[in-house]
Amino acid sequence: MENDFVKEITSKTEDFSxxxxxxxxxxxxADYSPVRxxxxxRPYGYALWENIxxxxxxxxxxxxxxxxxxxxxxxxxLLQKESEHVEGFAPEVAWVTHGGDEELAERLAVRxxxxxxxxxxxxxxxxxxxxxxxxxxxxxxxxRWEKSTKPFLRTAEFLWQEGHTAHRxxxxxxxxxxxxxxxxxxxxxxxxxxxxxxGVKSESEKFAGALKTYTIExxxxxxxALQAGTSHNLGQHFAKxxxxxxxxxxxxxxxxxxxxxxxxxxxxxxxxxxxxxxxxLKLPPVIAPIQAILVPILGKQKETVLAKADEIxxxxxxxxxxxxxxRDEYTPxxxxxxxxxxxxxxxxxxxxxxxxxxxxxxxxxxxxxKYFVDESELLPRLKELxxxxxxxxxxxxxxxxxxxIRETDNFEEFREIIEAKRGFIKSHWCGSxxxxxxxxxxxxxxxxxxxxxxxxxxxxxxxxxxESNTTAYFxxxx
Amino acid sequence: MENDFVKEITSKTEDFSxxxxxxxxxxxxADYSPVRxxxxxRPYGYALWENIxxxxxxxxxxxxxxxxxxxxxxxxxLLQKESEHVEGFAPEVAWVTHGGDEELAERLAVRxxxxxxxxxxxxxxxxxxxxxxxxxxxxxxxxRWEKSTKPFLRTAEFLWQEGHTAHRxxxxxxxxxxxxxxxxxxxxxxxxxxxxxxGVKSESEKFAGALKTYTIExxxxxxxALQAGTSHNLGQHFAKxxxxxxxxxxxxxxxxxxxxxxxxxxxxxxxxxxxxxxxxLKLPPVIAPIQAILVPILGKQKETVLAKADEIxxxxxxxxxxxxxxRDEYTPxxxxxxxxxxxxxxxxxxxxxxxxxxxxxxxxxxxxxKYFVDESELLPRLKELxxxxxxxxxxxxxxxxxxxIRETDNFEEFREIIEAKRGFIKSHWCGSxxxxxxxxxxxxxxxxxxxxxxxxxxxxxxxxxxESNTTAYFxxxx
Numbered sequence: 001m002e003n004d005f006v007k008e009i010t011s012k013t014e015d016f017s018x019x020x021x022x023x024x025x026x027x028x029x030a031d032y033s034p035v036r037x038x039x040x041x042r043p044y045g046y047a048l049w050e051n052i053x054x055x056x057x058x059x060x061x062x063x064x065x066x067x068x069x070x071x072x073x074x075x076x077x078l079l080q081k082e083s084e085h086v087e088g089f090a091p092e093v094a095w096v097t098h099g100g101d102e103e104l105a106e107r108l109a110v111r112x113x114x115x116x117x118x119x120x121x122x123x124x125x126x127x128x129x130x131x132x133x134x135x136x137x138x139x140x141x142x143x144r145w146e147k148s149t150k151p152f153l154r155t156a157e158f159l160w161q162e163g164h165t166a167h168r169x170x171x172x173x174x175x176x177x178x179x180x181x182x183x184x185x186x187x188x189x190x191x192x193x194x195x196x197x198x199g200v201k202s203e204s205e206k207f208a209g210a211l212k213t214y215t216i217e218x219x220x221x222x223x224x225a226l227q228a229g230t231s232h233n234l235g236q237h238f239a240k241x242x243x244x245x246x247x248x249x250x251x252x253x254x255x256x257x258x259x260x261x262x263x264x265x266x267x268x269x270x271x272x273x274x275x276x277x278x279x280x281l282k283l284p285p286v287i288a289p290i291q292a293i294l295v296p297i298l299g300k301q302k303e304t305v306l307a308k309a310d311e312i313x314x315x316x317x318x319x320x321x322x323x324x325x326x327r328d329e330y331t332p333x334x335x336x337x338x339x340x341x342x343x344x345x346x347x348x349x350x351x352x353x354x355x356x357x358x359x360x361x362x363x364x365x366x367x368x369x370k371y372f373v374d375e376s377e378l379l380p381r382l383k384e385l386x387x388x389x390x391x392x393x394x395x396x397x398x399x400x401x402x403x404x405i406r407e408t409d410n411f412e413e414f415r416e417i418i419e420a421k422r423g424f425i426k427s428h429w430c431g432s433x434x435x436x437x438x439x440x441x442x443x444x445x446x447x448x449x450x451x452x453x454x455x456x457x458x459x460x461x462x463x464x465x466x467e468s469n470t471t472a473y474f475x476x477x478x
Numbered sequence: 479m480e481n482d483f484v485k486e487i488t489s490k491t492e493d494f495s496x497x498x499x500x501x502x503x504x505x506x507x508a509d510y511s512p513v514r515x516x517x518x519x520r521p522y523g524y525a526l527w528e529n530i531x532x533x534x535x536x537x538x539x540x541x542x543x544x545x546x547x548x549x550x551x552x553x554x555x556l557l558q559k560e561s562e563h564v565e566g567f568a569p570e571v572a573w574v575t576h577g578g579d580e581e582l583a584e585r586l587a588v589r590x591x592x593x594x595x596x597x598x599x600x601x602x603x604x605x606x607x608x609x610x611x612x613x614x615x616x617x618x619x620x621x622r623w624e625k626s627t628k629p630f631l632r633t634a635e636f637l638w639q640e641g642h643t644a645h646r647x648x649x650x651x652x653x654x655x656x657x658x659x660x661x662x663x664x665x666x667x668x669x670x671x672x673x674x675x676x677g678v679k680s681e682s683e684k685f686a687g688a689l690k691t692y693t694i695e696x697x698x699x700x701x702x703a704l705q706a707g708t709s710h711n712l713g714q715h716f717a718k719x720x721x722x723x724x725x726x727x728x729x730x731x732x733x734x735x736x737x738x739x740x741x742x743x744x745x746x747x748x749x750x751x752x753x754x755x756x757x758x759l760k761l762p763p764v765i766a767p768i769q770a771i772l773v774p775i776l777g778k779q780k781e782t783v784l785a786k787a788d789e790i791x792x793x794x795x796x797x798x799x800x801x802x803x804x805r806d807e808y809t810p811x812x813x814x815x816x817x818x819x820x821x822x823x824x825x826x827x828x829x830x831x832x833x834x835x836x837x838x839x840x841x842x843x844x845x846x847x848k849y850f851v852d853e854s855e856l857l858p859r860l861k862e863l864x865x866x867x868x869x870x871x872x873x874x875x876x877x878x879x880x881x882x883i884r885e886t887d888n889f890e891e892f893r894e895i896i897e898a899k900r901g902f903i904k905s906h907w908c909g910s911x912x913x914x915x916x917x918x919x920x921x922x923x924x925x926x927x928x929x930x931x932x933x934x935x936x937x938x939x940x941x942x943x944x945e946s947n948t949t950a951y952f953x954x955x956x
Contacts, residue, residue: 043544066521099623145577
């Protein structure tokens, strides 16, 4: 039963990086394009993104956010108004210099993120406390001219949503920042079955121009961390640079407090890296474009089997995202492997013997277990099974992550762990950027986040040995 | 009751162009941005677009199309492979020349449309007849460096969907082109209440690189035509330029037949221009972000009225897109005008007297008619009313269009109509580009389309007098 498809995918343990690219190309999630660093998201990959979009968009709308659309281009002078921000982004900006045959009077940045253009509009729109809060989100493409790229994880152009809010008070802005972080965690853990660690970034890792950056960090199959979503409390940095003021009830003109936050198509890369195996993709049912693939076992009784398969399809298609593979030119074995590779959570088999027994066969992608189900119970059993797969995939990933969180305040041990096993390391840190930098330079690991709940007691900074009540997660990352 | 808001909108009959801009800015559909020719689509306008997207996307998926995403940038050499295409688009391309500090080896076009980059991928993906048809659609932004711009109707950057399909035969491609045209007509007439004329473009007006361009043409309130959607049969022009071949069942390598098609955010401009009046917007219920606005008439019995209003809101909100305006700082009259300006199809009023009588008041935006409805019948009556408004808005627009279609084969009369009244003129045309050009140069009117059903008998070309069995619609257009 082993077939060509599976053999074409490099082994995950042998060469994780090649395995990742193989899976993406062969399952047709994405393809390389003739534009440096830009990929094409193919229909199967885009359907995943649409499902993620819908699940997040519903959550954002339910919490009062509205979508809008701001220009792709940002005049250079506008980009430069917030100094930390421009320093952070200028090196990776793509510049438009000509429109048709004419050279532009001022270069236009292709947006790397939209704080600057949005702040410019907020400065015009926000006049009074009555106009607050402003809760706007945008689904769009952004461009960052990255030197080295990898499909979904780091590409010159990517798709994302970016939320930009303005508030009356510091407290409201901080609440919003954390509300969004919780929404991201809920989306990623419940719908994508990806466990995350939540926390705040250090000064050196925060968003350019932010007061504080909160993050959710996931752990990939090769032990590297991936920043899966960030939520920034911008304080009044941008409000002051772009002059966003409102007249408060007390008659005073005040600067607003802002937040911004985003998740991107890199979430698809995380799904591949966390759940995938040597056979290919494994997709969580909630977001799988195809939740169940129906494979009729044709043969001499082809007509009968096809008729029954169509009946089953009709019975399920309003409740389940299901497709049928009744192609003549491939064997059932070939099809089993093909759909396993594509990560479809459940395969439904129906053959002549099953028809006689009034049963169908369900095979789950996550564990390979097989169930013989009475036809009359198919829909409820299938729904149960999809729920179970969703939960099981989360638990498997959670176990992997938990098994790969190690604690040490000994730098030699830290170094050995990073070299041998990677994963997260939780260590005491004094808070000094120098100690953080030392770790990065010596091991390649970066400070991923400082968690909210301090599980460790006070201890000594892993580098300088100073007393510290701060623990932080470190890891090599994408 | 007349208030500031209404006064702020220029009269539609006095200055249509200024009225249009006033409506868009004051209803917060969109705003100007600091980037030349680019607008910001504000939440109210974007919600309209999201509703349109959903209604079209469902139709496209139901007919087998899948969404994907291709890069924003197109290398210059790739853009230049199809000669007619590049000639048509090169003058309005925005060029990226630098990434960060580095000058690029080859300039990148910001996509004005994506045929070229998509064809490049299709050439790689399509190998066999088994791979056909390919039915892909993309929702994205595109950029055309236009000299003169107008919100929604013509902007340097706009949002659209672009479908790109590949087929085995000419017949299949032609069927697809017309299937999409029908879908566009259905969307625009049923959901946007905008009547259109359907037909084919002349050679000089067709899409750069197409074999044939089909169009739906709507008539705006000032008598100018607007191209509301186009569907192109590309023949094998692009297949040959980009080498897209497949191995057919007969063992022969053949070029595919292609189509492409799109509608854009300009549809929002059409909605404003066709349905709007001196009081502001009028939105068709099917796509209105808010279908009904509930205005409680507060006063001494504020608590009672608010409680009843909340009860009504709870009763309707699962079936109707409804919002409540219970702001203290504005009078009911001010609110009535505000929501009329914003084009909300139905206003629901509830006051102390209504509560006594167990009734609510419904006021429709399209005709101003008022209904007193028993509380127990509210939901069914409201649904009926929304349907009726949807139909009535179409009929009103259809009557306006029909009243503004004039037939003549006399060029002097043609000229007078264009100068005095505009609208569509249906005339005999011999098919010569010279006669078409003469009309354009002399009157500013262009050939909008040649209709499918020839209602006129044969006659003489309005310019050269040659016998002709072709009639065409001409108009000044946006």
